[in-house]
Amino acid sequence: MRLLRIVPDDTRFKIVRFRRFSYPFSAAYSLLVIFLFVTVGLNFGIDFRGGTLIEMQAKSGKPEIASVRQAANGLGFGEAEVQEFGQGGEISMRFALQPGGEAAQQQVVVKAREAFSPNFDFRRVETVGPRVSGELVQAGTLGVVLAIVGVLIYLWFRFEMQLAIGAILGTLHDIVLTMGFFLITQLEFNLTSIAAILTIVGYSLNETVVVFDRTRELLRRYKTMPIADLLDLSVNSTLSRTAITSTTTVLALIALVLFGGTAIEGFALVMLFGVVVCTYSAMFISTPVLLYLDVRAGRGDVEEKLPAGAKAKA
Amino acid sequence: MLRFQTRKVIVVLLVLLFGCGFALPNLFSPETRKAIEAGAPSWIPRILLPIHAVVLGLDLQGGSHVLLEIDRADLVRGQVTQLRDDVRRILREERIGFQGGIGMTARGVSVRVPEAADRAKLLPKLRELSQPVGTLGAFGPSGNNTIDIAEQPDGLIQLSVTEAGANERVRRAVEQAMEVLRRRVDALGTTEPNIQRQGLDRILVQVPGLQDPQRLKDILGQTAKLQFRMVADSQGGDVDMLPSQDAGGSLVPVERRVIVEGEDLVDAQPAFDSRTSQPIVNFRFNIRGAQRFGQATTENLGRPLAIVLDNKVISSPVIQSPITGGSGQISGNFTVESVNNLAILLRAGALPAKMTIVEERTVGPGLGADSIQAGKMATLIATVLVIIYMIGTYGVFGFIASIALLVHVCLIFGLMSVLGATMTLPGIAGIVLTIGTAVDSNVLIYERMREESHQGRSLISALEAGFQRAFATIIDSNVTMLIAALALFALGSGPVRGFAVVFILGILTTVITAVTLTRMLIALWYRWARPKALPF
Numbered sequence: 037m038r039l040l041r042i043v044p045d046d047t048r049f050k051i052v053r054f055r056r057f058s059y060p061f062s063a064a065y066s067l068l069v070i071f072l073f074v075t076v077g078l079n080f081g082i083d084f085r086g087g088t089l090i091e092m093q094a095k096s097g098k099p100e101i102a103s104v105r106q107a108a109n110g111l112g113f114g115e116a117e118v119q120e121f122g123q124g125g126e127i128s129m130r131f132a133l134q135p136g137g138e139a140a141q142q143q144v145v146v147k148a149r150e151a152f153s154p155n156f157d158f159r160r161v162e163t164v165g166p167r168v169s170g171e172l173v174q175a176g177t178l179g180v181v182l183a184i185v186g187v188l189i190y191l192w193f194r195f196e197m198q199l200a201i202g203a204i205l206g207t208l209h210d211i212v213l214t215m216g217f218f219l220i221t222q223l224e225f226n227l228t229s230i231a232a233i234l235t236i237v238g239y240s241l242n243e244t245v246v247v248f249d250r251t252r253e254l255l256r257r258y259k260t261m262p263i264a265d266l267l268d269l270s271v272n273s274t275l276s277r278t279a280i281t282s283t284t285t286v287l288a289l290i291a292l293v294l295f296g297g298t299a300i301e302g303f304a305l306v307m308l309f310g311v312v313v314c315t316y317s318a319m320f321i322s323t324p325v326l327l328y329l330d331v332r333a334g335r336g337d338v339e340e341k342l343p344a345g346a347k348a349k350a
Numbered sequence: 351m352l353r354f355q356t357r358k359v360i361v362v363l364l365v366l367l368f369g370c371g372f373a374l375p376n377l378f379s380p381e382t383r384k385a386i387e388a389g390a391p392s393w394i395p396r397i398l399l400p401i402h403a404v405v406l407g408l409d410l411q412g413g414s415h416v417l418l419e420i421d422r423a424d425l426v427r428g429q430v431t432q433l434r435d436d437v438r439r440i441l442r443e444e445r446i447g448f449q450g451g452i453g454m455t456a457r458g459v460s461v462r463v464p465e466a467a468d469r470a471k472l473l474p475k476l477r478e479l480s481q482p483v484g485t486l487g488a489f490g491p492s493g494n495n496t497i498d499i500a501e502q503p504d505g506l507i508q509l510s511v512t513e514a515g516a517n518e519r520v521r522r523a524v525e526q527a528m529e530v531l532r533r534r535v536d537a538l539g540t541t542e543p544n545i546q547r548q549g550l551d552r553i554l555v556q557v558p559g560l561q562d563p564q565r566l567k568d569i570l571g572q573t574a575k576l577q578f579r580m581v582a583d584s585q586g587g588d589v590d591m592l593p594s595q596d597a598g599g600s601l602v603p604v605e606r607r608v609i610v611e612g613e614d615l616v617d618a619q620p621a622f623d624s625r626t627s628q629p630i631v632n633f634r635f636n637i638r639g640a641q642r643f644g645q646a647t648t649e650n651l652g653r654p655l656a657i658v659l660d661n662k663v664i665s666s667p668v669i670q671s672p673i674t675g676g677s678g679q680i681s682g683n684f685t686v687e688s689v690n691n692l693a694i695l696l697r698a699g700a701l702p703a704k705m706t707i708v709e710e711r712t713v714g715p716g717l718g719a720d721s722i723q724a725g726k727m728a729t730l731i732a733t734v735l736v737i738i739y740m741i742g743t744y745g746v747f748g749f750i751a752s753i754a755l756l757v758h759v760c761l762i763f764g765l766m767s768v769l770g771a772t773m774t775l776p777g778i779a780g781i782v783l784t785i786g787t788a789v790d791s792n793v794l795i796y797e798r799m800r801e802e803s804h805q806g807r808s809l810i811s812a813l814e815a816g817f818q819r820a821f822a823t824i825i826d827s828n829v830t831m832l833i834a835a836l837a838l839f840a841l842g843s844g845p846v847r848g849f850a851v852v853f854i855l856g857i858l859t860t861v862i863t864a865v866t867l868t869r870m871l872i873a874l875w876y877r878w879a880r881p882k883a884l885p886f
Binding site: 039040041045046091093137138139141142145146149157158159160161162163164165167168175176178179180182183186187190191194227228230231234235237238239241242245246249250253273274276277280281283284285286287288289290291292294295296297299300303304307 | 409417419563564567571706707708709710711712713714716717720721723724725727728729731732735736739740742743744745775776778779782783785786787789790793794797800801804819822823826827828829830831833834835836837838840841842845846849850853886
């Protein structure tokens with residue numbers, strides 16, 4: 037039986053040269069992200085924006101979405117976002133944060149229950165007041181920063197500072213690109229999205245560390261090899277592992293997208309995008325960064341110093 | 351590579367046995383688990399029994415999560431009022447002359463005492479009002495005092511409630527409030543409510559499997575401060591104008607003096623009035639309450655009495671005859687439901703301060719069941735896909751990786767069951783994700799083996815080198831993942847924390863299964879098949 041291999045053995049791809057395409061691409065994409073962030077903005081869910089979310093299901097038959105929208109807007113809590121989703125007459129309604137502090141939010145649920153209880157089952161009700169949403173924003177931002185600082189310290193201890201910086205740059209790049217995914221698709225950004233972002237941080241580092249581990253090993257073994265060649269070799273020798281792991285992760289996530297239900301779908305889609313981005317950035321973003329950071333500096337066992345990227349025909 | 355200390359093998363087998371054994375009870379129904387627990391002899395430690403299952407989060411079993419916040423400003427106002435009354439009392443007792451009354455600010459009171467001799471007499475008395483906050487440390491009380499006293503050169507004395515004093519008051523009030531809320535939720539008769547403090551001034555109430563979340567919120571959010579006061583003849587003086595419930599919100603003048611308060615109630619029950627068949631609440635006072643109520647009703651025959659709940663007049667019946675037996679009834683424009691709620695509130699007692707609901711998350715039981723179904727399906731499909739792919743890529747070694755993967759999923763469930771961790775919807779997503787990433791360690795090892803054997807090593811030494819060289823990489827990549835997961839755990843709450851737990855456990859178990867277990871299985875295969883080359 038012939039076993040399947042995605043990547044042939046002993047590939048010799050010129051990885052770092054590819055930065056001529058990958059860097060401008062990522063730079064342009066990042067600019068687009070910043071532009072969208074300022075103009076369109078993230079579609080914050082109620083976790084961060086405050087407000088009320090109600091998901092309900094018609095007790096029988098297909099609900100008239102137009103009449104539900106009319107009824108929801110008629111409750112006197114401003115324009116409600118009413119959408120149909122899933123199968124079998126599920127409707128989600130979102131009401132913006134009501135003026136009048138924490139207590140005012142509760143009225144939305146009371147009124148909505150009165151209006152829709154006869155014909156609908158309430159499957160999910162979430163109300164977040166202004167104070168809580170503010171704290172959630174802080175906690176989310178803090179978590180991402182905390183994770184990056186923690187990892188930076190660990191990598192600094194395990195590797196040289198240059199490799200740590202390369203890995204973190206790659207991770208930041210992945211966060212920016214993932215944000216871009218949220219901006220372009222206008223997928224709701226909520227607490228679970230923060231969980232997705234942090235998972236992507238973990239995965240991104242995982243991918244980069246595998247390549248850099250090899251880089252470190254090769255640095256010790258080939259003391260005179262030009263940096264560019266050495267980086268190419270690092271990526272090429274870990275390429276088949278990268279391909280296989282990405283594939284298994286993508287397979288699992290596809291199962292999640294297709295069968296995990298509507299509540300997980302968003303998370304799974306973001307992760308799917310993230311895995312692809314992380315794989316790309318570990319090879320074409322983080323690794324070429326090392327050309328510009330003198331990775332051979334400060335190594336006691338170096339026989340001859342080469343200026344960084346001296347022989348890299350880039 | 352092929353040598354394993356017997357001890358090590360036994361340890362690994364034990365871990366597997368226990369890990370997977372602890373995961374087993376998740377397949378039983380709750381009833382079966384209870385039966386096992388009841389039927390087991392008492393000499394077996396409870397931890398060894400197959401009765402611990404993963405706790406389902408509210409998002410999976412349905413239920414309500416309500417976060418309440420105590421009104422800090424309200425509490426501080428109460429403190430300042432108390433302070434003013436104390437200062438007034440001291441001034442009177444010590445017969446001290448002061449100018450221009452007692453001034454009140456948001457955080458304290460001030461009084462101007464012109465005579466230095468008076469001030470010297472007054473200050474020590476005022477200092478007695480201030481108590482140290484905090485626990486007793488090795489050097490006396492730690493922290494600072496509840497009240498700050500400042501003296502201005504022109505004879506003005508300012509007393510203010512300190513930040514620490516206010517915090518202390520909030521802390522005590524939250525403790526009281528938790529007791530009250532627990533009694534209220536228990537009266538609803540739901541199973542296993544969870545009430546815990548969050549931060550300084552918040553209380554989280556989680557009630558699984560609730561039929562009527564609206565009723566829960568009605569019962570949680572009300573302060574339920576009940577007072578019996580006389581309706582005043584006219585406005586002015588010591589009279590509050592309070593909205594009345596039965597007269598459509600019009601204002602009623604009510605005397606400030608309180609005859610009896612809700613804390614003197616010993617019982618309250620919903621009932622029907624025998625004459626009008628209206629829903630009412632019957633109540634009984636304790637001895638102190640009964641005496642006061644008896645005296646007031648005797649003195650005020652023919653006058654209306656105001657029954658005030660949270661500064662609203664629910665009804666103002668005219669006193670027909672002295673009520674000295676210590677029991678009475680409250681009637682008003684009640685529905686059966688509101689009478690039931692009122693009885694619960696009165697029995698449980700009033701909250702020490704106003705509380706607002708700042709967050710609510712309710713999931714219906716139907717949605718929870720659907721989520722579990724979908725989660726099971728996704729987990730199954732993901733596992734099958736990954737196993738097919740791994741066997742397709744690595745043949746026999748792929749099969750070994752698949753065994754490790756299955757054990758890994760079992761271990762996550764087993765650990766979560768033993769720890770009593772909560773499985774949430776994002777947690778399920780975490781499991782599926784970890785199925786995708788868990789094989790990474792195996793892939794790292796196998797790819798390294800390929801490389802080493804390509805470089806001309808003998809099979810056995812390639813196997814050995816594969817494990818040795820990949821190990822550092824596995825540790826590095828997993829520790830970085832772990833750091834991200836810990837950050838997630840530290841900041842997350844509820845569902846997100848559930849995801850973090852799965853993520854962390856997944857990372858820990860993958861090192862055990864992917865490295866140690868895989869190694870043993872490969873050693874077994876080597877002895878059994880006597881291969882000449884790598885099977886992939």
